[in-house]
Amino acid sequence: MDTTPTKQKRILMVEDDDALANVYTTRLLAENFDVRRVSNGEEALSAALTYKPDLVLLDVMMPKVSGFDVLDILRNTPETASLKIVMLTALSQDSDKDHANQLGADDYMVKSQVVIADVVDRIKYHLDLA
Secondary structure, three states: OOOOOOOOOEEEEOOOOOHHHHHHHHHHOOOEEEEEEOOOOOHHHHHHHHOOOOOOEEEOOOOOOOOHHHHHHHHOOOOOOEEEEEEEEEOOOHHHHHHHHHHOOOOEEEEHHHHHHHHHHHHHHOOOOO
């Protein structure tokens, strides 16, 4: 039996709503993820390079730099181009989802249409932990 400890997967959460971020962080920590939270797009771009997450949970509507712009920049930066990126947003229009897909999002979830367990399941799926 293999008893080597598995390296914790790193999640970069980009969310400007403190209450929501706290709920998600608590749940992800309980699921044994290493979580770093930033509250705007500018910090997200910096943290993606320094923290080297396995997956980015990315809000769209944020101060400074929007989630769409963050996604676009991450996809066009060699060091972050292959990151798993899950958009988690209040935007439910098909046009927003299409825009995220065109920019290379791995997944697009609407906050009002999912519960936290759904989000955790999608994260595990994208990290091959499901």
